[in-house]
């Protein structure tokens with residue numbers, strides 16, 4: 001059979017199997033590698049979805065096209081990835097010319113929907129970075145397009161794949177502390193990582209729909225998955241009190257800023273070779289400043305956020321996100337009918353060694369599978385009326401979002417037994433349910449009322465989530 005005919009015949013079957021089947025075990029023998037294209041070749045695209053993917057899975061997948069609105073950045077990404085494929089600034093042209101089987105979407109959040117939908121309409125399946133999208137209209141449109149085209153979308157919820165998160169899921173599935181009735185979940189971004197969101201597009205609601213969607217989608221997805229139930233309503237509070245106009249001085253960007261000696265948030269991007277290559281060397285094309293001033297007047301997102309979320313199975317969740325903490329970490333507690341399960345990461349006074357907070361974010365983004373010797377994540381479980389508690393330990397990973405990044409790649413690209421334990425792979429319904437909580441939270445703040453998720457799309461919240 002000619003290669004072209006073979007590809008045409010197999011691409012339908014092969015792409016529809018993507019969600020269930022490993023790319024390297026499709027029974028294609030020595031047939032071609034999976035044909036990938038990417039749109040949005042910035043930090044996440046060129047690194048995790050580009051360079052790491054090719055380093056670890058170059059035997060089963062290859063890039064046939066790369067696309068970005070910035071012609072310089074897409075060329076830079078090609079070099080970083082080590083790809084041997086054409087680059088584009090026009091997505092449709094890339095699709096027509098390269099006919100990828102799978103499109104990886106890693107653009108600015110507010111544009112995910114354009115490419116997810118267009119890719120499906122042009123015959124490809126999609127892997128999209130979180131959040132699925134940024135508002136309820138786009139969310140519904142993605143769901144409709146998926147139904148209409150019969151294509152598949154994977155939403156890349158990497159956090160689920162970290163061993164710590166999986167252990168929590170396992171304990172909750174076993175009902176270790178009985179039926180869960182309420183959850184306290186608090187996430188602290190430090191003054192380095194938290195501030196970074198205020199330097200660029202994340203700080204503008206029109207691009208990210210605020211950290212309620214951009215960042216908290218990770219956290220809401222974890223809770224939805226852990227509880228295995230859908231959110232029904234959200235009541236939220238939030239303000240912008242620290243960054244943006246809340247300072248007496250400001251400039252446009254850190255480079256050349258006259259206040260850099262007095263500004264604690266001054267960031268010298270020139271010391272970071274990778275960021276210089278990706279952003280600064282290409283900013284003449286589109287004006288994208290990676291070291292924008294955190295005190296810019298245009299910043300309109302919230303920097304402190306809290307919400308109460310009611311689930312279809314009756315669980316109430318209290319959630320908060322702060323963006324200017326001295327340390328980066330999180331803690332969660334599940335109150336069950338028979339006891340309480342608590343866990344946390346990176347709380348300095350609960351750790352054996354001190355963490356360099358400035359370097360912490362950089363370490364998290366490093367794609368390593370290494371376990372840190374002598375360190376572990378801990379999960380405390382205590383039964384009601386007991387005098388003792390159990391401390392369950394899970395190995396601690398150095399980077400890549402607590403081992404979640406590599407776990408996600410392995411699951412998509414090398415999963416010999418086609419396993420999907422705990423329904424760990426997410427599609428558009430899960431993607432929607434997590435970003436809709438954030439969308440509802442913003443609406444709740446702006447409209448000063450409780451928002452029901454059923455107001456937003458045609459998804460009907462279920463006490464137990466459909467598979």
Ligand SMILES: NC(=O)c1ccc[n+]([C@@H]2O[C@H](COP(=O)([O-])OP(=O)(O)OC[C@H]3O[C@@H](n4cnc5c(N)ncnc54)[C@H](O)[C@@H]3O)[C@@H](O)[C@H]2O)c1
Pocket residue numbers: 039040041042043044045067068069070073106107108109111129130131156158214401
């Ligand atoms: N899962 C995770 O842990 C994780 C971590 C980082 C980023 N992300 C996600 O990855 C995506 C990219 O984030 P990033 O940090 O790489 O951002 P980035 O700003 O470095 O890259 C975004 C890229 O999109 C391009 N772009 C902007 N508008 C576009 C458009 N209309 N069409 C095509 N390209 C466009 C930009 O030129 C840029 O190259 C975001 O959706 C983000 O939420 C996920």
